[in-house]
Amino acid sequence: MRFRSGSDIPFLFGVLHHIFKNGWEDTKYINDRVYGMDKVKEEVMAKWTPDKVEEACGVNEATVLKVATMMSQNRPSTIVWCMGQTQHTTGNAIVRASCILQLALGNVGKSGGGTNIFRGHDNVQGATDVGPNPDSLPGYYGLAEGSWKHFAKVWGVDFDWIKAKYASPAMMGKPGITVSRWIDGVLEKNEFIDQDSNLRGVFYWGHAPNSQTRGLEMKRAMDKLDLLVVVDPYPSATAAMAAMPGKAEDQNPNRAVYLLPAATQFETSGSVTASNRSVQWREKVIEPLWESRSDHMIMQQFADRLGFGKELSKNFKMQQVKGMDEPAPEDILREINKSCWTIGYTGQSPERLKAHMRSMHLFDVKTLKSKGGKDKESGYDTTGDYFGLPWPCWGTPEMKNPGSPNLYDTSKHVMDGGGNFRANFGVEREGKTLLAEDGSHSLGADITTGYPEFDHLLVKKLGWWTELTDAEKTAAEGKNWKTDSSGGIIRVVMKNHGCHPFGNAKARAVVWNFPDAIPQHREPLYGTRPDLMAKYPTHDDKKTFWRLPTLYKTLQDKNIADKVHEKFPLIMTSGRLVEYEGGGEETRSNPWLAELQQEMFIEINPKVAAEKGIRNGERALVSTPTGARLNVQALVTERVGPDTVFMPFHFSGRWQGADMLAYYPAGAAPVVRGEAINTGTTYGYDSVTMMQETKTTVCNVERA
Numbered sequence: 001m002r003f004r005s006g007s008d009i010p011f012l013f014g015v016l017h018h019i020f021k022n023g024w025e026d027t028k029y030i031n032d033r034v035y036g037m038d039k040v041k042e043e044v045m046a047k048w049t050p051d052k053v054e055e056a057c058g059v060n061e062a063t064v065l066k067v068a069t070m071m072s073q074n075r076p077s078t079i080v081w082c083m084g085q086t087q088h089t090t091g092n093a094i095v096r097a098s099c100i101l102q103l104a105l106g107n108v109g110k111s112g113g114g115t116n117i118f119r120g121h122d123n124v125q126g127a128t129d130v131g132p133n134p135d136s137l138p139g140y141y142g143l144a145e146g147s148w149k150h151f152a153k154v155w156g157v158d159f160d161w162i163k164a165k166y167a168s169p170a171m172m173g174k175p176g177i178t179v180s181r182w183i184d185g186v187l188e189k190n191e192f193i194d195q196d197s198n199l200r201g202v203f204y205w206g207h208a209p210n211s212q213t214r215g216l217e218m219k220r221a222m223d224k225l226d227l228l229v230v231v232d233p234y235p236s237a238t239a240a241m242a243a244m245p246g247k248a249e250d251q252n253p254n255r256a257v258y259l260l261p262a263a264t265q266f267e268t269s270g271s272v273t274a275s276n277r278s279v280q281w282r283e284k285v286i287e288p289l290w291e292s293r294s295d296h297m298i299m300q301q302f303a304d305r306l307g308f309g310k311e312l313s314k315n316f317k318m319q320q321v322k323g324m325d326e327p328a329p330e331d332i333l334r335e336i337n338k339s340c341w342t343i344g345y346t347g348q349s350p351e352r353l354k355a356h357m358r359s360m361h362l363f364d365v366k367t368l369k370s371k372g373g374k375d376k377e378s379g380y381d382t383t384g385d386y387f388g389l390p391w392p393c394w395g396t397p398e399m400k401n402p403g404s405p406n407l408y409d410t411s412k413h414v415m416d417g418g419g420n421f422r423a424n425f426g427v428e429r430e431g432k433t434l435l436a437e438d439g440s441h442s443l444g445a446d447i448t449t450g451y452p453e454f455d456h457l458l459v460k461k462l463g464w465w466t467e468l469t470d471a472e473k474t475a476a477e478g479k480n481w482k483t484d485s486s487g488g489i490i491r492v493v494m495k496n497h498g499c500h501p502f503g504n505a506k507a508r509a510v511v512w513n514f515p516d517a518i519p520q521h522r523e524p525l526y527g528t529r530p531d532l533m534a535k536y537p538t539h540d541d542k543k544t545f546w547r548l549p550t551l552y553k554t555l556q557d558k559n560i561a562d563k564v565h566e567k568f569p570l571i572m573t574s575g576r577l578v579e580y581e582g583g584g585e586e587t588r589s590n591p592w593l594a595e596l597q598q599e600m601f602i603e604i605n606p607k608v609a610a611e612k613g614i615r616n617g618e619r620a621l622v623s624t625p626t627g628a629r630l631n632v633q634a635l636v637t638e639r640v641g642p643d644t645v646f647m648p649f650h651f652s653g654r655w656q657g658a659d660m661l662a663y664y665p666a667g668a669a670p671v672v673r674g675e676a677i678n679t680g681t682t683y684g685y686d687s688v689t690m691m692q693e694t695k696t697t698v699c700n701v702e703r704a
């Protein structure tokens with residue numbers, strides 16, 4: 001279905017409208033396992049009638065009905081999405097609309113169903129799980145004092161010692177600035193930022209500058225810094241951008257720039273987590289080349305010099321690499337195993353994972369389940385396990401939970417990968433229960449009603465406390481299942497009683513703590529349809545959001561008033577090519593891949609190309625509201641509709657028409673260089689996640 005970028009909610013709710021109208025929803029599933037669907041139904045029936053749907057997303061009634069019919073007649077079906085749904089100011093609401101559609105059809109928690117969001121990078125799932133987000137500790141533990149204390153204990157350091165590292169206690173509990181907004185942390189007036197000082201130093205640690213929006217402003221922010229560090233196997237476009245002369249008034253004369261050569265994934269070992277949450281053990285292929293060092297060795301060496309090296313690696317043995325200390329990746333995983341109870345990262349010991357890797361042949365590729373049998377080298381019995389012990393793999397490794405191939409699947413026992421929805425948000429809301437209805441529970445559970453999260457009190461109340469060992473009792477006293485460092489509560493609840501330590505509740509179709517409790521369609525900040533912006537306006541501005549003022553309404557209103565759509569009448573979207581990865585410096589440095597994609601280009605519909613007098617293969621000049629003027633090759637194609645153009649985001653190395661070759665360290669420039677689309681992408685951030693609005697903005701195209 002081709003629809004206008006950013007209009008997923010009208011489309012998805014258009015589909016849902018037909019499902020409700022025809023009674024195709026799964027009423028039992030909704031009754032037992034979903035909170036708030038009645039409210040969603042009211043809204044969808046009243047608001048998203050076929051005429052409104054077609055007006056907002058451009059898809060006619062017959063087509064929407066066809067989708068609704070297909071999905072209803074073929075259950076379970078899945079929805080797969082990645083960045084098309086998320087890179088919008090409304091991304092959080094769009095992905096929830098997809099989840100709501102799947103819940104209405106009863107498709108969540110079933111093999112073949114679900115909402116499948118593919119992760120982008122090697123181990124990006126694993127990285128997310130151990131806490132790079134500025135609002136959480138590893139394992140999605142929040143920034144509350146209790147979480148800090150839990151980790152202080154695991155790390156073997158005093159809570160007060162960590163606290164003393166912060167300039168103020170407030171900084172410790174407050175979500176930080178997101179990577180998408182670092183430039184505002186530098187450029188914004190200090191009085192408007194919710195922290196004591198502006199950002200002065202930035203580390204680019206495996207991250208490309210051209211993957212982020214507002215490139216022209218980024219160059220200014222880079223010039224103003226005191227410290228800029230690049231930790232990467234490639235010097236990347238960051239090095240060239242830093243060396244390229246900027247505006248004199250932005251240049252900090254004392255700025256220091258360091259390029260630190262990181263080793264690649266082939267030059268180190270460790271655990272990596274895939275989109276399906278399976279964890280794998282990766283072996284080192286070669287020793288780190290030249291002066292490069294592994295990321296965790298570089299981290300350890302920074303900590304040593306900053307004076308907390310010992311505290312960082314209390315739980316780690318050191319191994320020798322190139323004559324230097326490197327924390328052993330096995331011990332890093334063991335520390336994760338000892339701390340991340342919340343999402344079940346506790347059962348995947350290095351020993352179990354290595355046995356799985358060696359004995360891959362024992363697992364069924366479709367179900368992931370072991371066909372039975374022992375790993376020859378270690379004698380480890382894989383029987384019952386799912387490959388890579390997909391998280392949650394609850395409890396200690398000794399408990400031998402097999403991992404969870406599908407989340408929330410009530411058709412299986414909790415010790416065979418089964419589950420139900422979590423009771424994360426209390427037990428009741430506005431007089432209605434949030435817990436699952438009676439009879440809805442994972443296979444074989446002793447408790448057949450909904451139930452809350454487990455803590456020491458609930459275990460005692462149920463008379464199960466006696467089943468803990470003495471050592472477990474000592475550790476679990478006063479604790480809940482997430483902070484009980486023995487895993488005793490989890491063991492007794494799961495193994496002895498078939499229940500889930502996180503409770504048994506309903507999924508929420510109404511999310512009261514989000515900006516829109518029921519997903520609302522809102523037009524992008526930069527759009528070509530002022531008529532729809534008037535009907536579906538964006539959010540109000542936020543004064544402090546991840547420490548920064550964040551514009552919505554004032555910017556959209558200004559764009560309407562300034563008639564931005566007249567100067568920039570085309571929707572500009574962006575995304576990926578098979579040949580290149582991310583910011584692309586690594587892959588554009590590869591001569592074989594470079595051969596396959598030699599030019600940065602723009603996809604233009606033949607109708608628009610004819611109007612503009614642009615022929616296939618000719619140069620086009622793309623201008624956008626940021627002031628960018630990108631000289632790129634035209635690809636005239638039906639792949640885009642007449643209202644939209646598409647550009648890949650993998651290019652850099654040309655800046656507003658000029659080659660940046662001279663600014664790369666000698667010999668380190670990528671083979672293919674081209675204009676970065678993100679010089680031209682505009683301001684706009686998701687109202688929950690702060691994801692940049694890269695899937696939809698506006699531009700104009702002329703013949704160059």
Ligand SMILES: Nc1nc2c(c(=O)[nH]1)N[C@H]1C(S)=C(S)[C@@H](COP(=O)(O)OP(=O)(O)OC[C@H]3O[C@@H](n4cnc5c(=O)[nH]c(N)nc54)[C@H](O)[C@@H]3O)O[C@H]1N2
Binds near residue numbers: 118581
């Ligand atoms: N070869 C290669 N593979 C990669 C990557 C790479 O760089 N190179 N990157 C990896 C990464 S990090 C990620 S996150 C994934 C991303 O994977 P995808 O999200 O699949 O990739 P994109 O090309 O960004 O965008 C996907 C689609 O979104 C559509 N789209 C645009 N606007 C909208 C909208 O409003 N709604 C909907 N529903 N669709 C819209 C576009 O037309 C495009 O077809 O790919 C991963 N795989």
Ligand SMILES: Nc1nc2c(c(=O)[nH]1)N[C@H]1C(S)=C(S)[C@@H](COP(=O)(O)OP(=O)(O)OC[C@H]3O[C@@H](n4cnc5c(=O)[nH]c(N)nc54)[C@H](O)[C@@H]3O)O[C@H]1N2
Binds near residue numbers: 210263585677
């Ligand atoms: N316009 C537009 N912009 C986008 C997107 C879009 O669709 N459109 N997609 C967005 C998305 S989904 C993503 S994920 C980002 C991706 O953008 P980035 O996060 O910037 O990801 P990459 O460019 O893939 O990788 C960054 C760097 O990691 C380096 N690297 C590789 N291996 C290692 C290692 O082992 N250690 C270290 N230290 N470095 C290593 C690479 O050399 C590369 O320079 O871009 C985003 N930007």
Ligand SMILES: [Mo]
Binds near residue numbers: 119120121
């Ligand atoms: Mo991504």
